[in-house]
Amino acid sequence: MAAITGSGKTASGAAASPAAAPATQVPRRKLSRWTRIKQDRSLLLMTAPALLLLLVFTYVPMLGLISAFEHYSIYDGFINSEWAGLANFRQLLSDNLFWHAFENTLVISAVQLVLYFPIPIALALLLSSILSGRVRGLVQSVVYLPHFFSWVLVVTIFQEMLGGAGVVNMIMRQHDLGTWDIMTNPGTFKYLVAAQAVWKEAGWGIIVFLAAIAAIDPTLYEAAAADGANRWRRLWHITLPGMRGIVVLMLVLRLGNALTVGFEQMLIQRLAVGRDASEVLDTFAYYYGVVNNNFSYGAAAGLFKGIMSLILIWAANRLAHAFGEDGLYRK
Amino acid sequence: MPREASLPAAGSLTRRGLLTAAAAVGGTAVAGPLLSACGKKKTSGPGTTSKNQLSQVLPSYVPNTAIKPDVPGVTGPAGVASDALFLTYPSSPVQTVSGTPGKGGTFTAVTPLWAAIPPSSGNAYYAAVNKAVGAIVRVQPADGNTYADKLPPLLAANKLPQWICIPGWNTTNLDFGTAVGVKFVDLTPYLAGDKVKDYPNLAAIPTGAWQAGVWNGKLYGIPVYPSNAAYVATYFYRKDIFDKHGIKVEDIKTTDDLGNVGKELTDAKAGVWAFDDLIGNSAAWCLQPFKIPQKWAADSSGKLYYKYEAPGMLDALNWQAKLVKAGYLHPDALNANNFNGKQRFQSGKVAVNADGTGAWDGNDAKAGLAANPGYNRQAFKLFSASGTPSVELTNPAGIFSYLNKNLSDAQIKEALALANYFAAPYGSVEWLIANFGQQGVDYTMTGGNPVLTPKGQKEVQTTFEFLATATTPVTVQEGMSQLAKDKAAWHADTVKYAAKPLFYAMNVTEPSQYASIGKQVDDTMNDVKAGRKPISAYQEAVATWRSQGGDALRTFYEGIRDKYGTGQ
Numbered sequence: 025m026a027a028i029t030g031s032g033k034t035a036s037g038a039a040a041s042p043a044a045a046p047a048t049q050v051p052r053r054k055l056s057r058w059t060r061i062k063q064d065r066s067l068l069l070m071t072a073p074a075l076l077l078l079l080v081f082t083y084v085p086m087l088g089l090i091s092a093f094e095h096y097s098i099y100d101g102f103i104n105s106e107w108a109g110l111a112n113f114r115q116l117l118s119d120n121l122f123w124h125a126f127e128n129t130l131v132i133s134a135v136q137l138v139l140y141f142p143i144p145i146a147l148a149l150l151l152s153s154i155l156s157g158r159v160r161g162l163v164q165s166v167v168y169l170p171h172f173f174s175w176v177l178v179v180t181i182f183q184e185m186l187g188g189a190g191v192v193n194m195i196m197r198q199h200d201l202g203t204w205d206i207m208t209n210p211g212t213f214k215y216l217v218a219a220q221a222v223w224k225e226a227g228w229g230i231i232v233f234l235a236a237i238a239a240i241d242p243t244l245y246e247a248a249a250a251d252g253a254n255r256w257r258r259l260w261h262i263t264l265p266g267m268r269g270i271v272v273l274m275l276v277l278r279l280g281n282a283l284t285v286g287f288e289q290m291l292i293q294r295l296a297v298g299r300d301a302s303e304v305l306d307t308f309a310y311y312y313g314v315v316n317n318n319f320s321y322g323a324a325a326g327l328f329k330g331i332m333s334l335i336l337i338w339a340a341n342r343l344a345h346a347f348g349e350d351g352l353y354r355k
Numbered sequence: 356m357p358r359e360a361s362l363p364a365a366g367s368l369t370r371r372g373l374l375t376a377a378a379a380v381g382g383t384a385v386a387g388p389l390l391s392a393c394g395k396k397k398t399s400g401p402g403t404t405s406k407n408q409l410s411q412v413l414p415s416y417v418p419n420t421a422i423k424p425d426v427p428g429v430t431g432p433a434g435v436a437s438d439a440l441f442l443t444y445p446s447s448p449v450q451t452v453s454g455t456p457g458k459g460g461t462f463t464a465v466t467p468l469w470a471a472i473p474p475s476s477g478n479a480y481y482a483a484v485n486k487a488v489g490a491i492v493r494v495q496p497a498d499g500n501t502y503a504d505k506l507p508p509l510l511a512a513n514k515l516p517q518w519i520c521i522p523g524w525n526t527t528n529l530d531f532g533t534a535v536g537v538k539f540v541d542l543t544p545y546l547a548g549d550k551v552k553d554y555p556n557l558a559a560i561p562t563g564a565w566q567a568g569v570w571n572g573k574l575y576g577i578p579v580y581p582s583n584a585a586y587v588a589t590y591f592y593r594k595d596i597f598d599k600h601g602i603k604v605e606d607i608k609t610t611d612d613l614g615n616v617g618k619e620l621t622d623a624k625a626g627v628w629a630f631d632d633l634i635g636n637s638a639a640w641c642l643q644p645f646k647i648p649q650k651w652a653a654d655s656s657g658k659l660y661y662k663y664e665a666p667g668m669l670d671a672l673n674w675q676a677k678l679v680k681a682g683y684l685h686p687d688a689l690n691a692n693n694f695n696g697k698q699r700f701q702s703g704k705v706a707v708n709a710d711g712t713g714a715w716d717g718n719d720a721k722a723g724l725a726a727n728p729g730y731n732r733q734a735f736k737l738f739s740a741s742g743t744p745s746v747e748l749t750n751p752a753g754i755f756s757y758l759n760k761n762l763s764d765a766q767i768k769e770a771l772a773l774a775n776y777f778a779a780p781y782g783s784v785e786w787l788i789a790n791f792g793q794q795g796v797d798y799t800m801t802g803g804n805p806v807l808t809p810k811g812q813k814e815v816q817t818t819f820e821f822l823a824t825a826t827t828p829v830t831v832q833e834g835m836s837q838l839a840k841d842k843a844a845w846h847a848d849t850v851k852y853a854a855k856p857l858f859y860a861m862n863v864t865e866p867s868q869y870a871s872i873g874k875q876v877d878d879t880m881n882d883v884k885a886g887r888k889p890i891s892a893y894q895e896a897v898a899t900w901r902s903q904g905g906d907a908l909r910t911f912y913e914g915i916r917d918k919y920g921t922g923q
Contacts, residue, residue, distance in 0.1 A: 099537055099538075188687055208686075208689075315503075319507075
């Protein structure tokens with residue numbers, strides 16, 4: 025048993041950072057910057073297009089954040105628009121509707137974290153236990169598919185199935201069983217949103233976990249089985265520790281995105297459940313910023329969200345390090 | 356004939372729906388000026404235009420008398436006429452433009468389109484029109500549903516085409532009073548007074564339509580789809596379903612009468628309900644029966660009140676909440692999907708719905724008949740909550756095209772000559788070319804009316820019309836002449852109750868800081884009409900609206916009224 029846990033640890037370390045694994049095998053040498061650049065030139069060249077895209081479409085547009093500190097007018101441009109200082113932020117922080125949207129975002133995000141996050145992990149574990157490659161491939165394709173549907177389509181499918189005139193309710197009505205108004209109930213909207221997210225994205229989310237499972241050394245299972253470990257013990261002592269690094273990484277990334285709980289999904293269902301249940305930060309910025317051409321206000325709301333997200337991801341990463349995991353990067 | 360139908364699509368956005376939607380938001384742009392309370396922007400001139408100024412900038416009106424409709428329009432007490440009726444295209448079309456208007460110039464033009472974007476290369480229709488006008492007008496239709504998102508970048512990046520069509524509802528948040536001055540050509544020197552007579556088809560556009568294209572005392576907009584008597588929306592019913600249930604539509608004289616037929620028409624187990632949403636977005640559907648103004652109205656003491664504050668508003672919300680509670684509304688009706696709203700009506704899942712008056716057209720009948728051979732859409736004669744109907748007219752034009760300020764004097768004159776061609780009236784030679792292209796290629800004359808060929812159906816969309824349009828009569832579409840007659844008769848009846856609203860055809864530049872104060876009221880309205888919140892929540896929302904700037908807007912508009920009049 026001791027041997028198993030010992031080697032298990034090594035395996036988990038390797039699986040936790042598959043990318044870093046080969047690097048650890050190469051002995052580290054102190055090289056001058058120029059030698060390193062020359063040595064990695066083909067790798068650097070390959071990352072250049074991505075970096076360029078990032079620069080042009082992410083970093084350059086960030087300069088536009090200045091509009092959050094202006095009374096931006098499309099006719100005056102960034103340079104000539106009147107300077108507002110922190111006025112937009114003051115207005116934002118005293119806006120009840122904004123705080124309401126913030127609260128909704130946090131609640132929906134928390135519900136999604138609890139209901140959505142574990143599901144791809146569980147699915148990956150289930151899938152990896154299927155021996156027949158053909159069945160596994162089929163199941164995988166079926167659960168991937170909804171990822172490629174637009175939110176409009178997903179909501180429409182839910183509406184056709186569960187809506188007031190949907191299949192389920194029509195059958196219930198015809199049998200005098202009353203109706204189940206899940207699509208229009210503001211109180212349960214957060215669960216509906218999470219359910220839709222699970223339906224659409226859970227299949228896609230398993231990919232990275234499947235990769236993590238695949239990276240676990242199969243000899244460990246053989247050794248464990250030889251030592252008489254049953255299925256559960258192998259899961260508990262080999263598979264889960266092997267996935268832990270990836271799970272933590274995904275959790276950290278997830279927390280960084282916690283304030284992005286879905287824009288289209290909320291927009292499409294806004295009338296069905298009303299603003300109180302469906303307004304989130306993104307829809308707030310849209311309705312009170314973009315729609316009214318009040319870009320400065322929208323930018324202020326967006327910047328606020330960005331800063332909060334940065335704090336969240338930083339905190340989550342710190343936490344990951346505290347637990348001895350890599351998180352986003354190795355400390 | 357997919358003319359009308361090619362525009363529509365986005366739910367209520369039928370051609371007339373477009374007009375009326377535009378008018379529902381009024382000719383009101385939001386900008387910074389006038390109010391001293393507005394500390395955020397430099398003022399950019401007056402909030403609107405006085406009558407006296409208008410008389411100096413408006414083009415003269417010289418109607419075309421050469422083309423006679425089968426049934427002329429009826430003039431109502433408000434002094435506006437209903438649409439005339441043509442049962443066939445005049446057999447010998449009139450020539451309204453002599454020679455070739457263009458001088459070989461090239462114009463790029465961006466227009467909204469609520470249909471599939473036609474191919475631009477090898478498009479025989481575009482080629483035919485360009486050949487006829489003697490210039491190259493490169494139309495670049497853009498998706499009408501997302502047009503509002505396209506405009507700010509075009510304006511901000513100075514990437515405007517030479518000619519652009521901008522629907523009125525897209526101008527509301529564009530600080531348009533400022534935009535016109537810095538981005539577009541002031542057409543006053545070219546068209547004011549008798550100068551318009553150089554362009555006879557433009558001169559035949561009614562004055563009211565031009566007036567709605569005036570900003571800050573200058574003429575900027577060329578009217579698109581001008582109409583004399585247009586309305587925000589009206590209620591429709593399925594006559595075939597009513598007949599089946601033995602419901603006499605003549606007996607429906609009040610909103611309560613309508614509600615009372617809900618029980619008879621609803622059979623939830625069969626998936627059939629009486630009504631679709633009867634209130635609409637921001638009360639657009641229920642303005643008429645509950646006498647709610649599109650924007651502002653004056654009470655007996657002369658004090659202005661906004662539509663949110665109209666007494667009828669509470670009645671309307673209570674009315675629908677009651678119908679929802681009774682289970683007479685389709686469960687999906689309040690989920691916002693107007694697209695499906697049309698489908699629900701056409702497939703008989705609901706028997707009564709509200710829509711822009713343009714929803715009643717040949718394409719609708721075609722779609723409805725495909726679903727049900729007995730399909731018969733009819734509009735209710737106007738009824739009301741009180742029993743004495745009335746209806747507000749919408750702006751006489753809701754969409755305008757504008758010329759880029761970079762154009763030279765010669766280019767502006769050429770563009771106006773082209774606009775004159777596109778604005779040729781129904782019944783002219785030019786109208787057929789501008790709207791249908793070349794006979795035998797893109798259309799054939801069938802039963803006395805132009806009908807698109809399969810090639811035409813791919814190539815011909817509403818494009819050049821979005822640069823300039825003549826007043827559009829009721830015409831036969833898809834060979835459905837009874838529909839055209841019914842529709843013209845409904846318009847002739849309705850115009851008797853039509854009245855001009857306050858600030859009719861006036862472009863008022865509102866202080867921009869109040870641009871979003873109505874949003875929370877509209878949101879609450881949606882909650883109340885679905886029965887999610889009590890009526891008191893709506894009253895609270897209106898109170899908030901007042902304190903957030905509604906009262907200041909009232910003062911602002913009272914100032915406009917005192918200074919510039921009401922436009923009525």
